[in-house]
Amino acid sequence: MEKVCFDFGGRKILEDFNLFLERGVNRTILGVSGAGKTTILKLLLGLLTPDSGTISIDGTPLAGLRENELVRVRKHIAIVFQGGALFDSMTVGENVGYRLFEEGKLTEPEIERIAREKLSFVGLEQAIDLYPAELSGGMKKRVAIARALASDPDYIFFDEPTTGLDPIGVYNIRHLMNRLQQEGKTTLMVTHDMETAFAVSQRFSFLHEARLAFEGTREEMLTCSVPAITEFFAPTEQSLFRYNHLPEH
Numbered sequence: 001m002e003k004v005c006f007d008f009g010g011r012k013i014l015e016d017f018n019l020f021l022e023r024g025v026n027r028t029i030l031g032v033s034g035a036g037k038t039t040i041l042k043l044l045l046g047l048l049t050p051d052s053g054t055i056s057i058d059g060t061p062l063a064g065l066r067e068n069e070l071v072r073v074r075k076h077i078a079i080v081f082q083g084g085a086l087f088d089s090m091t092v093g094e095n096v097g098y099r100l101f102e103e104g105k106l107t108e109p110e111i112e113r114i115a116r117e118k119l120s121f122v123g124l125e126q127a128i129d130l131y132p133a134e135l136s137g138g139m140k141k142r143v144a145i146a147r148a149l150a151s152d153p154d155y156i157f158f159d160e161p162t163t164g165l166d167p168i169g170v171y172n173i174r175h176l177m178n179r180l181q182q183e184g185k186t187t188l189m190v191t192h193d194m195e196t197a198f199a200v201s202q203r204f205s206f207l208h209e210a211r212l213a214f215e216g217t218r219e220e221m222l223t224c225s226v227p228a229i230t231e232f233f234a235p236t237e238q239s240l241f242r243y244n245h246l247p248e249h
């Protein structure tokens, strides 16, 4: 993303925002609630269009692409949504194979083989015939990761991947994210879970009041003197008032 500006109904969400995803690197986008982190993912997927600036995937600018061209570019990207976003009426195996089935290029046995392989990657091959309602929250997220992997994307985006999980669930997701990186995937995460961000990410982008307040490594971020970042990691009473707009006593 280069110099991207984006408004929601006149409210500035991004202003001259830059983001560069290095191949094979895991990056976390940080910022207070409502800052616009999920909006960045939607812009990268072409689900929203910037007011100005450029968004390119592998050198192809998204602006002006026809729907079928956008679909082709999007094939390189998969997203794991916050709640997993599985289809309740489909089995786990059907959920994982859904995108491949829609594409119509592979036979059913081929799709099932891929679904099994991806479920085995997330440790859930035995759940292939279950329905989402029969799974725990953590299992649903792992199925969502298996589904994201089915089309062999280069880029995987994670929106709050550990929210609502118990410590074992969180550990599982972190472990999977690290393995994805070892396999050369480029991953981008939006999260408030700093422990997970520090466990899996090498680079951090901090969004503050529509602008990129910081970009760099964990060490650089924790030692920088950008006020928005020092407040984010060690909030004071003033920052609570500032960000939550609580009435002053």
Ligand SMILES: Nc1ncnc2c1ncn2[C@@H]1O[C@H](COP(=O)(O)OP(=O)(O)OP(=O)(O)O)[C@@H](O)[C@H]1O
Pocket: 008, 009, 013, 031, 032, 033, 034, 035, 036, 037, 038, 039, 040, 190
């Ligand atoms: N479709 C929409 N129409 C209008 N405003 C929206 C829309 N979607 C999001 N917003 C607003 O845009 C801002 C950024 O939303 P976004 O979901 O990107 O924030 P976020 O940083 O991901 O927040 P959180 O950390 O709470 O998930 C918020 O103020 C939100 O209310």
